[in-house]
Amino acid sequence: MYKPIYYSFIILVSMLFSQTALAQNTITITGKIIETNNGEPIEFATVLVGDPINQKPIVGTTTLQDGSFVLETTASDFYIEVSFIGFTTQRFDNPTITNNKIELGTVSISEDSQQLDEVVVEGEISQTVFKLDKRVFNVGADLSSTGASALEVLNNVPSVNVNIEGAVSLRGSQGVQMLINGKPSVIANEQGNALGTLTADMIERIEVITNPSAKYDAEGTSGIINIVLKKEEKKGLNGAVTLNTGIPNNHSLGLSLNRRTEKFNLFSQVGFGRRTFPSDEETENRNLEDGTYISSFGENDKNETFFNLILGTDYHINDLNVITLSGNFAYEWEKENADAIFSTLDASNSLTDAFRRQELTEATNPKYSYELQYKKDFEGNEEQSLLLSATGNLFAKDQTSNFTNTTTFGNEDDMLQKSRTDFSQAEYTFKADYTHPWSEKFTLETGAQYQINDVENDFAISNFDGTNFIEDPNLTNIFEWTQKVLGIYGTTAYEGDKWGLKLGLRFEDTDVATLLRNTNIANDNKYNNLFPSGHTSYKINDDLSLQAGYSKRIFRPRLWDLNPFFNIRNNFSISTGNADLQAEFTDSFEVTSIYKIGKMSMNLGVFYRHTEDVVERIVEFEDNVSISRPENVGTSNTTGIEFNAKYIPANWVSFTNDFNYSHFAREGDFEGSSFDFTGDQWSTRLTGKFKLPADIDIELIGNYRSNxxxxxxxxxxxxxxxFGARKKILKGKAIVNLSVRDVFASRISESITTQPTYYLRDYSKRGRFITLGISFGFGKGEAMEFSGQKHF
Structure with a gap:
């Protein structure tokens, strides 16, 4: 690890004193370095002149794009050494000097399998690093994530949980702001099948910010999760190809390429494939007043065929200025089938009616994303920087659903229904961030952001009258939603050897407007707020540190919280939005300790959140039909504890545990009814990683989440x-992965609502997913530790 750094230092010093060397007898060394296997030139290989007595470098250089080099030395007794990471080292003792020249000619070096394995192993285990105001989860080779999306990767991050429906929660709360590379993105919103399109091999790290400073958006009452994607910048050409196959259908092919020159870094990824998500569904609506109830049992499978492309480039104007331009394009074809039997029973538990409801839904989903970014560093201060960016995210959905009700018992008529959705969303974000260190210990940050959301949802439900489909005017409308948020912030930080402090203040101005165009019902809401933040840390010794933080947060109702339309897959269990919903505000406090003892590292934290205008879903029940919608119902106080520990008893085994507990108390009322209640929840996750002979690695992850x-x-x-397993082959250039998610098919989603006049149950299970993947690196690339489903 330290040898390349030491050599680089020697090269730098030798360049600084090169003028002195000109006055002495100079020997010129030339040559070209290539790969033994394919004869390709090696760029940025290291060529050193060393002292044979103390074995220390005297002078050195690196090869050019064509593998050639020119090196000068004034030494009289020396050796020449050629090296490159992952390759064997060539050494030339007592080289022949002719007319003050040494011509090495073409030197070939071959791959060193032992070095390659060492390079890969260093990043195998995911690591969590604690910063002043956030925790950074550096994504490693978590074997069970083979063929997995970012949702599965998030499930491995301490304090983060993802339920079977893909909803992300942090410390038990779903008020999370999701960012991609520090900015809002169509990839990470709930309309675009969010994080299912990102794959483990694309993710460099995940930042969990439970108490964000004023630099970040105030959105997200429980905090921010920022997913930072990889952008390969290895010198020269590198790439990898990945292939997956799985049960149920999970077949994909992905290709990544990168080319790095002195001025440009060109990166691209392309992927296509098909996958299926089957599930079993059950519902029960029971009327406790008359004893009747309706139940349904069915199966559902969602099929996706996808294509995606990422293209981008970094242009290094000079050492201090970089422009980045990137774009993503993805296209999905969705086909979903649902088949369920609905039964109606009377108070004596006798069947009175039954029908079979079949659904066929087809949709196309184009996605576009682009970003232009400019970064300026300042000479003489590597921490000083200016970052300007403009991003655009566009998402559309053209969807049709056809429903057929076929009576199997009773006298009800058969029925045909269909729905149509024409959805479009545009998000634009403009940011400016400036960082200025005043000294080695003081730093000032300031900046601004302007974000625009513009959505239109044209929705219609039609019923068949025996001759034609007639639109239902009560369930048909065009919903428009626009939101504009201007944010301005400033923070100042002091970071000493033992103690650190960061204070900040953010101002946000919000302008929200909704319109139901057909009925001309509008709702405009404008407000502005201040969001203070404060963080401090104290290092007691090398093994024990303390952190504390405070921030004020906001949860703005999102599109589907406001949109009054609903899915009619189950006409007896309906969810809808509420255009009158107001924002909720949270004051968040936390204290955390980080402790290391021997081969174990631990983190223990206590947190408290006070939330005003809490948003909860309220269920109304009438004629055996339940309708839920979000409402502002009062206040909430949540107190919790989290504990994380990692233990590495030997170099072939490690254990990681993540434990979270929270107690919450709600106070509020709605339409004259009290909604005061208390409750608690807890979750734990235990991960074991084992290195076996023959380059085989095994990983087991056990999860428990309380009711x-x-x-x-x-x-x-x-x-x-x-469960996950991995085997390296072809000297580490190829990796075979096997993952089994939900080994015992025990992961479910079940909710039960019990009220004085009704009882509701909603249940679903997806079952076991098995994926086999292989990844192969070529050129100067290395095999990916993961093989991804999708690369968007």
Whole structure:
């Protein structure tokens, strides 16, 4: 690890004193370095002149793009050494000097399998690093994530949980702001099938910010999760190809290429494939007043065929100025089938009616994303920087659903229904961030952001009258939603050897407007707020540190919280939005300790959140039909504890545990009814990693999530396990991965609502997913530790 750094230092010193060397007898050394296997030139290989007595470098250089080099030395007794990471080292003792010249000619070096393995192993285990105001989860080779999306990767991050439906929660709260590379993105919003399109091999790190400073958006009551994507910058050409196959359908092919020159870094990824998500569904609506109830049992499978492309370039104007331009394009074809039997029973538990409801939904989803970014560093101060960026995200959905009700018992008529959705969304974000260190210990940050969201949802439901489909005017409308948020912030930080402090203030101005065009119902809302933040840390010794933080946060109702339309897959269980919903505000406090003892590192934290205008879903029940919608119902106080520990008893085994507990108390009322209640929830995750002979690695992850209460519901507990295995072949240039997610098919989603006049149950299970993947690196690239489903 230190040898290349030391050599680089020697090269730098030798360049500084090169003028002195001109006055002495100079020997010129030339040659060209190539790969033994294919004869390709090696760029940036190291060529050193060393002292044979003390074995220390005297002078050195690196090869050019064509593998050639020119090196001068004034030494009289020396050796020449040629090296490159992952390759064997060539050494030339007592080289022949002719007319003050040494011509090495073409030197070939071959790959060193032992070095290659060492390079890969260094990044195998994911690591969590604690910063002043955030935790950074550096994504490693977590074997169970083979063929997995970012949702599965997030499930391995301490304090983060992802349920079976893909909803992300942090410390038990779903008020999370998701960012990609520090900015809002169509990739990470709930309309675009968010994080299912990102894959493990694309992610460099995940930043968990439970108490964000004023530099970040105030959005997200429980914090921010920022997914930072890889952007390969290895010198020369490198790439990798990945292939997946799995049960149920999970077949994909991905290719990544990167070319790095002195001025340009060109990067690209392309992928295509097909995958299926089957599930079993059950619902029950029971009327406790008359004893009747309706139940449904069915199966559902969602099929996706996808293509995606990423292109981008970094242009290094000079050492201090870089311009980045990148674009993403993806296209998805969705086909979803649902088949369920609905039964109606009377108070004596006798069947009165039954019908089979079949659904065929087809949709196309184009996605576009682009970014222009300019970064300026300042000479003489590597921490001083100016960053300007403009991003655009566009997402559309053209969807049709056809429903057929076929009576299997009773006298009800058969029925045909269909729905149509024409959806479009545009997001634009403009940012400016400036960082200025006043000294080695003081830093000032300031900046501004302007974000625009513009959405239109044209939705219609039609019923068949025996001759034609007639649109239902009560369930048909065009919903428009625009949101504009201007944010300005400033922070100042002091970071000493033992103690650090960071204070900040953010101002945000929000302008929200909704319109139901057909009925001309508008709702405009404008408000502005101040969001202070404060963080401090104290290092007691090398093994024990303390952190504390405070921030004020906001949760702005999102599109589907406001949109009054709903899915009619189940006409007896309906979810809808509320255009009158108001924002909720949270004051968040936390204290955390970080402790290392021997081969174990631990983190223990305590947090408290106070939230005003809490948003909860309220269920209304009438004629055996339940309709839920979000409402502002009062205040909430949440107190919690989190504990994380990693233990590495030997170099072939490691264990990681993540434990979270929270207690919450709600106070509020809605339409004259009290909604005061208390509850608690906890979750734990234990991960074991084992290195076996023959370059085989095994990983086991056990998860448990307790049952917990919401305002009206009881959510059932969950216990499930994931498994992963990996085998390196071809001297580490290729990697075979196997993953089994939900090994025992025990992961479920179940909620039960019990009220004086009705009982509701909603249940779903997706089952086991098995994926086999292989990745192969070529050129100067290395095999990916993961093989991804999608590369968008």
């Amino acid at each position: 917990y209460r919401t305002l009206q519901q009881e959510v059932s507990e969950n216990l499930f396990m994931d």
